[in-house]
Amino acid sequence: xxxxxxxxxxxxxxxxxxxxxxxxxxxxxxxxxxxxxxxxxxxxxxxxxxxxxxxxxxxxxxxxxxxxxxxxxxxxxxxxxxxxxxxxxxxxxxxxxxxxxxxxxxxxxxxxxxxxxxxxxxxxxxxxxxxxxxxxxxxxxxxxxxxxxxxxxxxxxxxxxxxxxxxxxxxxxxxxxxxxxxxxxxxxxxxxxxxxxxxxxxxxxxxxxxxxxxxxxxxxxxxxxxxxxxxxxxxxxxxxxxxxxxxxxxxxxxxxxxxxxxxxxxxxxxxxxxxxxxxxxx
Amino acid sequence: xxxxxxxxxxxxxxxxxxxxxxxxxxxxxxxxxxxxxxxxxxxxxxxxxxxxxxxxxxxxxxxxxxxxxxxxxxxxxxxxxxxxxxxxxxxxxxxxxxxxxxxxxxxxxxxxxxxxxxxxxxxxxxxxxxxxxxxxxxxxxxxxxxxxxxxxxxxxxxxxxxxxxxxxxxxxxxxxxxxxxxxxxxxxxxxxxxxxxxxxxxxxxxxxxxxxxxxxxxxxxxxxxxxxxxxxxxxxxxxxxxxxxxxxxxxxxxxxxxxxxxxxxxxxxxxxxxxxxxxxxxxxxxxxxxxxxxxxxxxxxxxxxxxxxxxxxxxxxxxxxxxxxxxxxxxx
Numbered sequence: 246x247x248x249x250x251x252x253x254x255x256x257x258x259x260x261x262x263x264x265x266x267x268x269x270x271x272x273x274x275x276x277x278x279x280x281x282x283x284x285x286x287x288x289x290x291x292x293x294x295x296x297x298x299x300x301x302x303x304x305x306x307x308x309x310x311x312x313x314x315x316x317x318x319x320x321x322x323x324x325x326x327x328x329x330x331x332x333x334x335x336x337x338x339x340x341x342x343x344x345x346x347x348x349x350x351x352x353x354x355x356x357x358x359x360x361x362x363x364x365x366x367x368x369x370x371x372x373x374x375x376x377x378x379x380x381x382x383x384x385x386x387x388x389x390x391x392x393x394x395x396x397x398x399x400x401x402x403x404x405x406x407x408x409x410x411x412x413x414x415x416x417x418x419x420x421x422x423x424x425x426x427x428x429x430x431x432x433x434x435x436x437x438x439x440x441x442x443x444x445x446x447x448x449x450x451x452x453x454x455x456x457x458x459x460x461x462x463x464x465x466x467x468x469x470x471x472x473x474x475x476x477x478x479x480x481x482x483x484x485x486x487x488x489x490x491x492x493x494x495x496x497x498x499x500x501x502x503x504x505x506x507x508x509x510x511x512x513x514x515x516x517x518x519x520x521x522x523x524x525x526x527x
Numbered sequence: 528x529x530x531x532x533x534x535x536x537x538x539x540x541x542x543x544x545x546x547x548x549x550x551x552x553x554x555x556x557x558x559x560x561x562x563x564x565x566x567x568x569x570x571x572x573x574x575x576x577x578x579x580x581x582x583x584x585x586x587x588x589x590x591x592x593x594x595x596x597x598x599x600x601x602x603x604x605x606x607x608x609x610x611x612x613x614x615x616x617x618x619x620x621x622x623x624x625x626x627x628x629x630x631x632x633x634x635x636x637x638x639x640x641x642x643x644x645x646x647x648x649x650x651x652x653x654x655x656x657x658x659x660x661x662x663x664x665x666x667x668x669x670x671x672x673x674x675x676x677x678x679x680x681x682x683x684x685x686x687x688x689x690x691x692x693x694x695x696x697x698x699x700x701x702x703x704x705x706x707x708x709x710x711x712x713x714x715x716x717x718x719x720x721x722x723x724x725x726x727x728x729x730x731x732x733x734x735x736x737x738x739x740x741x742x743x744x745x746x747x748x749x750x751x752x753x754x755x756x757x758x759x760x761x762x763x764x765x766x767x768x769x770x771x772x773x774x775x776x777x778x779x780x781x782x783x784x785x786x787x788x789x790x791x792x793x794x795x796x797x798x799x800x801x802x803x804x805x806x807x808x809x810x811x812x813x814x815x816x817x818x819x820x821x822x823x824x825x826x827x828x829x830x831x832x833x834x835x836x837x838x839x840x841x842x843x844x845x846x847x848x849x850x851x852x853x854x855x856x857x858x859x
Binding site for chain 1: 554555557558560561562564565566567568569570571572573575576578579582583585586633634635637638640641642644645646654656657658659660661663664665666667668669670671672674675676721724725728752753754755757775778779781782783784785788789809812813816817828829832835836839840843844847851
């Protein structure tokens with residue numbers, strides 16, 4: 246026990262060394278976040294102007310904005326979420342409310358968790374095979390479908406988790422009053438889990454709004470804007486990809502600005518989701 | 528007494544019966560509809576995965592028929608002669624993921640240990656959230672940052688240093704041979720490390736917090752130091768879950784596309800030097816798919832996608848199985 250024991254001293258200093266390394270690791274991890282955000286702000290803010298939001302992407306060498314890309318991203322994200330959310334919520338409902346311990350739920354849960362982290366470029370290839378090849382051309386609609394496939398697992402996961410948090414007494418009380426099960430779920434369980442489910446959808450939007458890989462060969466790109474879902478459609482991530490790798494300074498500047506816009510919206514969405522989730526827990 | 532307190536239902540029972548049956552039938556129908564609707568949605572998730580498999584196999588079939596098993600062992604990638612082999616992308620994928628894991632696993636576990644054992648309580652939540660925000664940043668942001676900020680930095684400082692440091696040492700001088708391009712497999716691996724770090728950290732943190740406090744307190748009680756508690760109690764107890772978290776991070780690293788595409792250099796060759804440009808499966812697809820002409824070219828790229836999907840599926844399935852095992856252990 247005595248601190249004079251040299252063996253104890255060695256153990257103590259070894260422990261301090263390892264804990265110091267852990268602390269250094271944390272500083273290291275946070276440093277990246279700071280550095281990336283700083284670089285984004287530094288390079289992105291200088292290009293921010295009203296033009297970015299009012300003009301279409303320019304040909305090389307002239308001024309322009311990101312309007313068509315922003316509009317395309319908004320349309321495809323919105324459509325993707327509109328398609329994916331109901332499917333995700335219903336599937337999550339089945340797993341939490343009906344077949345919690347059934348075989349189907351077990352398998353779906355497993356597969357869903359894998360889809361959750363499956364490489365998104367593969368989803369792009371899948372939609373290309375299924376939609377782009379059949380339709381004969383790239384389209385904003387195919388892009389939206391690809392995004393919806395990424396939305397589904399996120400929503401399934403959060404819906405199931407949130408419904409599982411709803412106390413069973415609530416369901417039992419409603420059932421005792423004679424409420425049929427589907428109404429118990431829709432009127433009682435959904436209402437109790439609503440904040441959590443909204444969080445899930447927000448997280449899904451955050452996830453999707455930065456996705457590039459699945460859009461590369463589904464929505465492609467479109468220099469001239471236009472909201473035609475049946476034709477190629479520009480999106481912010483794809484434009485960033487194209488412009489950043491170009492040799493033109495104007496394009497690179499627009500890519501930085503676009504990156505800043507995406508990051509800020511993603512961070513806002515995730516923080517908003519967290520606020521809603523923590524408020525509902527209180 | 529009972530009769531007088533509930534006059535309604537008894538008095539109206541006769542003519543209320545059909546209405547009651549109608550309501551009950553409507554309830555039953557609604558129940559049935561909703562049950563089947565939700566079940567159909569759940570099945571759809573399975574169908575999606577099956578659909579992805581089938582579509583990829585169908586798309587990859589021409590290339591696989593043409594090249595057979597040679598597809599994964601051949602290094603040539605020649606759109607002109609239409610000879611395609613996946614060895615260079617596979618090599619690049621493995622090397623970059625390996626670099627990423629070598630850095631991200633110790634650092635990620637270190638952060639998780641810091642967060643669960645050391646960090647003062649009021650700081651735990653903010654730091655945890657900051658790490659999770661890092662996970663939310665889209666990969667294209669890492670890509671553009673890597674290309675314009677990180678790669679030039681590596682090119683001018685770290686890479687020349689590595690080349691001169693390992694130059695005189697045999698074997699290692701081949702691994703760090705140079706010119707310092709800035710972009711290349713090392714840069715891609717480092718960016719992947721930054722990207723998977725938050726995944727590993729947040730899972731490890733969740734897993735570490737499942738250790739019953741009694742166990743840790745008992746260890747402290749017999750005089751263990753903090754590090755001894757972590758090494759002898761926390762890590763053994765959570766080993767399966769930690770491996771699961773690491774595999775999950777690996778799954779991400781293998782499939783990550785955009786960040787890698789920016790900084791890998793897109794060279795279809797296998798170099799011993801990690802400073803040299805290379806390519807990965809996902810970067811090859813992202814770069815070449817829209818420009819691919821000819822069925823065999825397109826099909827070869829889809830075959831790459833199939834390969835990637837199968838590899839990540841296996842890795843992720845192992846990860847989930849490991850995490851599931853820990854969950855069951857915790858439930859007991």
